[in-house]
Amino acid sequence: MTRPPDEWAVVSGSTHREPAGSGPGEGELGERGPGESRLGESYLGEGGPGEGRPVESRDAPRRVVLASRNDAKLVELRRILAVAGLAVELVALPDGPDVPETGATFAENALIKARDAARVTGLPAVADDSGLAVDALGGMPGVLSARWSGLLPGAGRAERDAANNALVLAQLADVPEERRGAAFVCAAAVVTPDGAEQVVHGQMCGRLVRVPRGDGGFGYDPLFLPDGQNRTSAELSPAEKDAISHRGRAFGQLAGVLRELLAI
Ligand SMILES: O=c1nc[nH]c2c1ncn2[C@H]1C[C@H](O)[C@@H](COP(=O)(O)OP(=O)(O)OP(=O)(O)O)O1
Numbered sequence: 001m002t003r004p005p006d007e008w009a010v011v012s013g014s015t016h017r018e019p020a021g022s023g024p025g026e027g028e029l030g031e032r033g034p035g036e037s038r039l040g041e042s043y044l045g046e047g048g049p050g051e052g053r054p055v056e057s058r059d060a061p062r063r064v065v066l067a068s069r070n071d072a073k074l075v076e077l078r079r080i081l082a083v084a085g086l087a088v089e090l091v092a093l094p095d096g097p098d099v100p101e102t103g104a105t106f107a108e109n110a111l112i113k114a115r116d117a118a119r120v121t122g123l124p125a126v127a128d129d130s131g132l133a134v135d136a137l138g139g140m141p142g143v144l145s146a147r148w149s150g151l152l153p154g155a156g157r158a159e160r161d162a163a164n165n166a167l168v169l170a171q172l173a174d175v176p177e178e179r180r181g182a183a184f185v186c187a188a189a190v191v192t193p194d195g196a197e198q199v200v201h202g203q204m205c206g207r208l209v210r211v212p213r214g215d216g217g218f219g220y221d222p223l224f225l226p227d228g229q230n231r232t233s234a235e236l237s238p239a240e241k242d243a244i245s246h247r248g249r250a251f252g253q254l255a256g257v258l259r260e261l262l263a264i
């Protein structure tokens with residue numbers, strides 16, 4: 001069985017704080033110059049990065065940056081955190097170079113993205129690294145899910161999703177029903193500007209259909225039949241998907257972590 005371990009359904013991260021300056025050095029996680037590191041100024045009040053909590057009115061929701069360039073994730077995560085009743089405003093990442101996802105695991109990549117966003121904006125940052133682990137492919141595409149077809153980010157997101165889906169379907173063409181198991185996996189990371197970090201995981205098990213169905217969601221959703229469902233995750237309503245999805249589970253837990261770390 002190539003699925004991720006069961007404990008990923010529950011909190012599997014640990015919080016630790018690193019002394020200031022012990023994190024990745026400037027440039028290590030991206031090639032921003034000193035001027036560009038102030039990109040986040042518009043997100044802040046009078047305080048700047050390194051000066052602690054941005055100045056906000058006492059009752060305003062805390063601003064948290066989502067370290068993602070995937071608008072579909074931003075939409076899902078705003079929904080999930082709102083349902084969790086968390087008083088945060090999830091803001092999009094300012095324009096800038098993408099940090100390379102060089103990690104061997106979803107957790108490593110989520111931390112890479114969140115650390116970079118916290119450094120650039122001076123805000124607490126959350127990141128989602130997620131993907132599809134297919135049993136018949138030995139757990140791949142896994143962390144390579146976004147670039148499985150080889151199409152690079154220059155191609156549009158819809159085009160990349162379609163090419164990834166076509167490739168996985170072709171690879172599984174001869175794989176019989178009983179070996180079409182797969183799981184969506186999500187690592188959700190939070191990194192605060194003062195260096196606190198935590199990662200939690202969520203997963204959704206299911207199997208892959210032979211013909212894509214549905215136009216909701218994104219990515220591999222039209223191929224994925226969650227366990228216990230007769231509709232693909234692209235055919236579920238947004239609320240139905242959130243209730244069972246890897247992202248819904250991971251960020252449902254991360255909401256509790258955020259409450260503690262941000263004291264909200
Ligand atoms: O709920 C999902 N439904 C369908 N497909 C999904 C889902 N969740 C992740 N996926 C797929 C899409 C992409 O091929 C890869 C994520 O890759 P991943 O690097 O985490 O995201 P991304 O590059 O789209 O955006 P970003 O890194 O800027 O957050 O897994």
Ligand SMILES: [Mg+2]
Nearest residue numbers: 069101129146
């Ligand atoms: Mg990515």
